[in-house]
Amino acid sequence: MTWTADQPIVKIFDVHKSFGKTEVLKGVSMDVAAGEVVCIIGPSGSGKSTLLRCINALAVIDQGSVQVEGQEVHDPDLDQLALRRKVGMVFQQYNLFPHKTALQNVMMAPLHVLGEKRGDVEARARELMRKVRLAGKENHYPGELSGGQQQRVAIARSLAMRPDIMLFDEVTAALDPETVKEVLVTIRDLALEGMTCILVTHEMGFAREVADHVYFTDHGVIVEHGPPEILFSQPQDPRTKEFLSHVL
């Protein structure tokens, strides 16, 4: 079976995942089309981040299926590195490499993972630094940058691999309110360019503005999903209503 762009780029079906005795995902299904922006919202501990990690095999599922571009992620024969070259991920804690400058952080993976030429990589890295509005900060170390700046370097670092899909795991949750916006603007630009984005987020305003589709999860299941204008204004499930009444 070959995957074509008119099929879902990410296809999650009946995924179960437990940590010890705690079942965090209890049969989650979700389809994401290429170029779509999907936001996953829900209370803490509802399994949102775990779901995201199943997509690039950072977490291993117990049951069900996750397909990225038609490839089963949890096939033991799968080339995990090939999968991760296609799926970029940005973390809540940025996780930049502290011993490298911003530019080096962006350049490392294309140089050593993709084995590309230094000249090409550097040109692309500088371009990405401009894109995330950090031109001039190339030679700064992560410790010398603000949280919002570090997070934008992390986005550039991920983009340098030219992924087909970007995963954002609560990327603004650790930021000061004033720097949240600069990161969201960067992600919105990316979404407008047609990048497939899957975000776990607590930024409801952002989800409403940018998302094509919003999923509400609670206790390891998807309670309700739909386009943001419908999910936010006419939630059907009482759990969604209750959650939204707290956060909106």
Add this chain to the structure above:
Amino acid sequence: MTQSLLRRWILLLPLVSLVLALPHEALAAPGQPGILASLLKWTPLIFKGFLLNLLASVLSMALGTLFGAFLGLAQISPNRLVAKSAWAVTQFFRNAPWLVLLFYTVLLIPFEIGISGGVIPLPDTAKAILGLALPVMGNVSEIVRGAVQSVPSGQWESAQALAFTRRQTLWMIILPQCLKRMLPPWMNLYAVLTMATPLISIVGVEEAMTMTRAALAAENRSELLVPMYGMLLVWFYLYCAPIAAWTKRLEMRFGVKA
């Protein structure tokens, strides 16, 4: 700060020697050279022995660091058998008395080994250096393991997400961050090792301790005992104390930065 500390140490050397020597100076029997004169007479010989202590410390440290680095990396291997074995070896050598290890090595290793017809002699000094390298190996292994595990797991995760292999992640991302964390405990270990080198006198290596005892036996004057051993103490102090001070400064600097 270093300058003033250094000056203090240099001032300390003759001062301590004098304090140790003076009360004994009066005890020098008539017709015999003074205490200081005797110390000076034996200094070249004992200092040659002291250089052997330093050489042994450097070689043991190098050897122990090399083995210990491998052992430490084996401790964090994803292969559980490798990790468990490396852990067991590490624990064994970390918790063994140095002197017993030293005896054991010296007795266990033959005085020569034949390789393809040729015979390579193994002097006691070489065996003693190996004997001291073993506990160093155990301790370095723990330093490496501890430093690697102190790196936040987010570093591993983000490297994984960028499709780095485990090996690349370790060598390009994790270990470079560890070097700083490893340096202070490693230097501390070196100072401890240097102070332990007189142990090798017991297995017949002619280092400073052996030489001091030989000199004392030759002189056969009890009033020389305290000044001569005192001189040795001062030498070790002057060599090891700056390392300890430097280690402390590095710890503070890295502590603040991290």
